[in-house]
Amino acid sequence: MTYIKPSFRHPKAPVNELGWTRQDYEGGLSTLCAGCGHDSISAAIVDACFQLNIEPHKVAKLSGIGCSSKTPAYFLSGSHSFNSVHGRMPSVATGANLANRDLVYLGVSGDGDTASIGLGQFAHGARRNLNMTYIVENNGCYGLTKGQDSATMDTGSVNKKGDRNVSSPMDVARLAIEVGATFVGRSFSGDKEQLVPLIKAALSHRGFALLDVISPCVTFNNHAGSYKSYEYFRSVKEVMPLDFVPVREEITASYASGTTCEVRMHDGSLVRLTKQDSDHDIEDRQSALQAISHYESQGKVLTGLLYIDRDSEELHDVLGTARRPLNSLTEQELCPGSRFLDSINAGLR
Amino acid sequence: MQPKHAINDFVIKFANVNGTGSASANGMFAKAIFRMGIPVSPRNIFPSNIQGMPTWYEVRVSQDGYLGRRGGTDIMVCVNPQSMAKDVEGVEPGGYFVYDSTKPLEPRFIRDDIHYIGLPLTEICLREYTDARQRLLFKNVIYVGALAALLNIDFTILKDLVSDQFKGKERLITPNIYALELGYQHAQANFNCPLSIRLERGHKVAKHIEDFDNILMDGNTAAALGAVYAGATVAAWYPITPSTSVVDAFDKYCRRLRIDPGTGKKNYAIVQAEDELSAMGMVIGANWNGARAFTATSGPGVSLMSEFLGLAYFAEVPSVLIDVQRAGPSTGMPTRTQQSDILAAAYASHGDTKHVLLFPATPAECFSMTVEAFDLAERLQTPVIIMSDLDLGMNEWMSPPLEFDDSYRYDRGKVLDAEALDAMTERFGRYLDVDGDGIPYRTYPGAHPSKGAYFTRGTSRDEYAAYTEDGQAYVRNMDRLLKKFETAKALVPEAKIKQAEMETRNGAVFFGTTASPAYEAIEILEKEGICIDTLRIRAFPFSEEVEQFLRDHDRIFVIEQNRDGQMRRLLLNETNVSVKDRLIPILEYDGLPVTARKIAGMIRNFITLGNVTPITRRASAQEVSA
Structure with missing residues (x-):
């Protein structure tokens, strides 16, 4: 294994509208275990940002603590990044977003970081409809501390030591829908076809976009008996095919009518998907929750875009903050000067 | 015993029931003395309760300009039967005990070394008002009116204060002045006014008071105003006594000063977080991204924020925290004052950490030090904690007027913008000690398309912000942080x-x-x-x-x-x-x-x-x- 990332660049590598190659969106060499699902997600993020023509420096990457939270080092090295403390990424993201609403906020977290220590901050970030994409790289276990069960571990799943989990799992997608997230999707690290358009749609969404991405832990949770192993998850996932069409791009692919659904996003881009359950209205909270339960009762996990509220008010709308980023306001604009202080003093006499 | 003689130098204390409207009447009493040009320092001694528990208001009058508590009580105004035994006991020999004489005083409350002044407050209220709420509220105004006669308060000042207080609710002015007069006339008719302990206008007061056109202000409001003047645009907080009024006041001033005239939108953001951990995280996120952000809390909040304070120290993110201290440990006495967060704040968080602390002693310093705190935080790229307390934060203090020098400019610290990054020939190292003062250069996210991006982390890193477990690199970094703390010594307010x-x-x-x-x-x-x-x-x-x-x-x-x-x-x-x-x-x-x-x-x-x-x-x- 090499520890030096090759800097060779193919002279004819395709470039996006900004003139950047896909390589420009990559990061440092991953130090995660070979075959880790998280690396596939990092690759999907690279693809999504490259294809969306996002300027890398206009992205702020944020994470908490854990294997997943290390990954921002492995993509978009041209972006600022903040690896904060365990379970507290949402609050740092909130502050950052309040300071400058013009950046793209991409948070990466894990199931321990989100569903245990960070459950409160996660729920409140969703509830405030903070404008960010929040990816949970969900493997059902604590990798960095060698495989303890996490709160998303499914009931009945067996860990590497052979213990069967009896506690109920925390479903972060369902929770996000319940508390007010306005874009909720679920996917699988091994399904690039679905994951890349889903990340693109999430990044284009205005508001809190949660992606619960099942990402098997090859070292501690990929054995027979685990419900989050590659093999098991492939057998239970019910895939909702998905296609993301950015603004200005011609719509080419054709879908069978009836189960096809088109969602025009806030920025004009289009998400097209094939619903697996014709009763599932992805713009209806209750319907989304019912669809999740429906598949669960059949021992299946629905992946794809589960819920979207296209025109919700994000945190800045609710607060009524100015369009201009707060961090761009100048001293002259912010400081009232001594004359106002005179009037304050006068009022206190 | 002869009554005590004192002119412009005494302590008067009011014993009330929480939630009965006494606070505004008592505040008016103190402000009237202040407007007479006599140094005064009022203090609320209140319970952690909204209604029904005993609460006291102590006013010290001192022509020498002493604003701290003296100790002892010369006049006790007792409107709360619950605490009467203790209140009678607290009066100094020769002092006065003012009480509601509607019912006769129980013999056990009679001392022969103090003087009693009975005001039939309930009786007057029953006679004058039919509404139960009015009977309760005006009782307070009536005793203030009586004290005006007993202590020689300028009645026109009281009338002006009523008009000020009810600006916008003018229909309340006449009934309040009427209640003042009820008390005033009763006292005039029944007692030898003024008493031997009294106020006199025009007496010489201490020079440090006389020299200024003083104001009466609480420290929390002053600190909030400091944050406005420092250009803070983000405030994240979680409600906790006694710090809550900091963010309330920040909100109030921002509504006046920070609304974009063109769009009506806000040039600031205030978020009530789900807890103190989150509040501190938001402050760090906003400062990292180039806005000036702060939070206000008290001891329990500092405990919760410690984790994040360690991150801000180690990752070198500026942040400002206003700690309005109260009595700990744990929930302690939430409405009582202390200076007991010193060590918790100085060394907040695990590992080797130290934080810059500022200690304001007056509202004017709450203002100026808050302004300064943002400069220090950004100059030093570290948390700065303003160590106020309940006494300073929630009580009104006589203070020289707030001052602001219009030629003063913010110190935003060592920040490389796009232009500076373009001009750089060497590689940008986020944690390089370029100037030898321990303070490195930082960049804001999104500043430049290809230069200056770095990884902020709470893990050990080298000078170029790359993760490392190399012991030498770790030690270099920790030693540089210490050097930075040395640099701070020359920048903080001198003793x-x-x-x-x-x-x-x-x-x-x-x-x-x-x-x-x-x-x-x-x-x-x-x-x-x-x-x-x-x-x-x-x-x-x-x-x-x-x-x-x-x-x-x-x-x-x-x-x-x-x-x-x-x-x-x-x-x-x-x-x-x-x-x-x-x-x-x-x-x-x-x-x-x-x-x-x-x-x-x-x-x-x-x-x-x-x-x-x-x-x-x-x-x-x-x-x-x-």
């Missing part, structure tokens, strides 16, 4: 030294709200022939003059409001002076602001008897009623 009239080897060290009563105590002792030089600490890390002061004195009294002598310990820990036996703790920690008499007494005891009298249960019970 205030006051020399005694005569040369002395005695010193006293204090900070924050202990300053007012401490200065008064030192003057009391000076009159007795005990001379003491004083040092008022205004910041941590301690600068050279603090160390020099410790070296120059043989016996140093460290006066503070906590049990463990936390500032004393910090001095022992953080100075190079070997002074352990020479630092004598003078401590008060019963939750009420320390009094000048108490401080003078403890120092006197030490000097004459060689010991400091510890607080006994009996002494503290007396102090509560005093």
